[in-house]
Amino acid sequence: MRKRSITLKGHRTSIALEAEFWDALDAMAATDNRTLPALIDSIDRNRLKQSPPPGLASAIRVYILKRLKAS
Template identity: 50%
Template structure:
């Protein structure tokens, strides 16, 4: 298990993204923003496009978590696909 003394816990950061032409705010902890930016770079997508893709997957899933939760879960499942 990670030593929390070497892993700084930081509060969520709110950022604006645009999904299908609609601005929305997402609050994620910096570690999730870093992971989202890395995933977008790996997929050669802008952050907005990746968030939109995750949002479509979330809506298709049926049992809808909120978008922030969907992003965290997507990142958790994506972590092994590098």
């Protein structure tokens, strides 16, 4: 597990993911031509629409899985 701190909605948060997930997320952000925080913010906004919302790390893993399956 690797932790990274980012700012979401003006608040610092720490996210712990396996290195492989960070690598995939970095690549997806680069492919989309946006920053990693911008991509995570988008994932966060979508997860908050769910009831109950999953944890952010889980939402990120599911996002990566769905995106990889769609490609």
